Amino acid sequence: MIDDRTVEDLLRTLAPQVLGLLVRRHGQFDRCEDAVQEALLAAATQWPGQGVPDNPRAWLLTVATRRLTDEWRSERARREREVAVARREPAYASVVPAPDADPAVPAEDDTLTLLFLCCHPALARSAQVALTLRAVGGLTTAQIARAHLVPEATMSQRIRRAKQRIEATGARFAPPAPGDREDRLRAVLQVLYLIFNEGYTATSGPDLHRAELTGEAIRLARVLRRLLPEDGEVTGLLALMLLTDAHRAARVGPGGELVPLAEQDRRRWDSNAIAEGIALVTEALTWSPPGPYQLQAAIAAVHAEAPTAEATDWPQILALYRLLARVAPNPxxxxxxxxxxxxxxxxxxxxxxxxxxxxxxxxxxxxxxxxxxxxxxxxxxxxxxxxxxxxxxxxxxxxxxxxxxxxxxxxxxxxxx
Structure with a gap:
């Protein structure tokens, strides 16, 4: 017997790998994503009671591929009935591979390509966020809707329109062109940062935090850093999230009220997250030109290192903000x-x-x-x-x-x- 949380964590890890493999083989991002969601739902229902299969990725791929095959056959039958003539086999129906075949491209490369696709410049930021949470994060539409305090139908429409928009652009499931890669990566980082911020300080509703969003943003930032360990801004973003989230337990009072930084009980800060965040940003700044996320992480590290609010090194923080204002000026x-x-x-x-x-x-x-x-x-x-x-x-x-x-x-x- 395996607990639901372990299954959920495993599914979120496997979801982008399976989706990436399907889209790379067949295209049709919209349909592949729907098929993967059905496979994830089946796994979440069956695995806690029946146990995790020996090859869980192949299991998900099998279920999702069957879903696609059934849909294609159904469409083919409908067309044949409508035109009442013989039709040649659709190209996609003849290329369904053995679901447990080894992919030609590493799954991690598929995950990175999927992140780039979900943050396509043709999509609005809100659509990029929703699609990233569902396609890469493996969250259900209901979970994303609850996290954003909107009706599930509203979020479903937002995700559906986003997938249709990607299809309409003719975007291929491939890494961005070298000249576009830097801008697309910045968009991915911004989307992950938006997800984190919405979870850390919810813009509406009764709760200050939405831990499901901050947790997912940190998880995805870890995935991205594993894929791009040589990018200082990716490391900086992860460090910033960890150092910021370390305050979470001390940031809410007994009545759910906001407790500002200067008044927080620093003994309640997460020392492990702080240590990891400081180590990450210190390492990144030794070999990478300082970017906005690294500088924000450095500011958070100065706050974290102060034993009391009064001991905060404000001159150093001011110097970092002045540098940040030159690197990335914004209000x-x-x-x-x-x-x-x-x-x-x-x-x-x-x-x-x-x-x-x-x-x-x-x-x-x-x-x-x-x-x-x-x-x-x-x-x-x-x-x-x-x-x-x-x-x-x-x-x-x-x-x-x-x-x-x-x-x-x-x-x-x-x-x-």
Missing amino acids: MVTLNQAVAVAMVDGPRAGLALLTSLDADERIAGHHRLAAVRAHLLELAGEPGPAREAYLAAARGTTSLPEQRYLELRAARLAAER
Whole structure:
């Protein structure tokens, strides 16, 4: 007897290998992906009670191939009935291989190619995320829908449209051209980062964390690093996820409320994840030019190494943010840099930097800008404006734990007046 969690972990590992093999052999990504999902469902139902087969990948491949073959035969019969004439055998029906045949391409190469395909530039980011979770992560549509707090029908339509869009582009199941590879890899990294962030700070709903998303993002980042150990940014992303996720247990109070970094009980941080993350980013920075994920991981490592909030090396963090702003300028970097500036040069300096974001439409209406401004105003000794900014931030977020925290900060300032 094998427990459900062990089966689930095994299936998530095998899912992209089986799908990659089928798509490489037959094309028709949409149908192959549906067939693999049915095979995964069959395995999840049967294996816990009957045991894992000796060759679980071949078992999944057999079930998925039978599903494809049955569908093709059904379509062939329908066409024959409609036209009432003999038709030659469809090309795809004659090339169904023995399901346990050794693939010509290593399964790990198929997994990487599948990641590139799911992050095709023709897809919107939300579609890339959903398709990656299903096709590479092996999650069911219901699991992805629950994680994103949307109806299953909505997520099913999103995934279906994404697969149809890939088919419409005529994309082949092959690695991207050398000139496109770097951009496609950056897209894969961004998708994994988005999955992690949505799990670490849920943008809506009653829970601050969605561990199924952070866990899956870390797992996929490990897979990607195993496939591309020579890429410093891949290593940096994994390090950043580990160092960030290490705070998870200390980040939620007894009532489910958000606990900010400075107030967390650092004894509850995951020391193993911190040690691994620090080792990864330290190693990457010794041989790879510093990229955005490596620099963010380095900042997280400085926070992790401080025994107390007061002992944080803010000058080093500020220096890293200034470098990050040159390497990958964007409003969220400026927002975080303003906090570091405030801790080094005083809250007024941080507030001055924030003013540069007021006209940036990418973040001007974002609740995080109002929340950071509130924090710096509070540090500057302006409780009235700080309270108003906290309330504005609370109105702007759909995350209930963040909303409660921001309203609590505003209430405390009102009580102190």
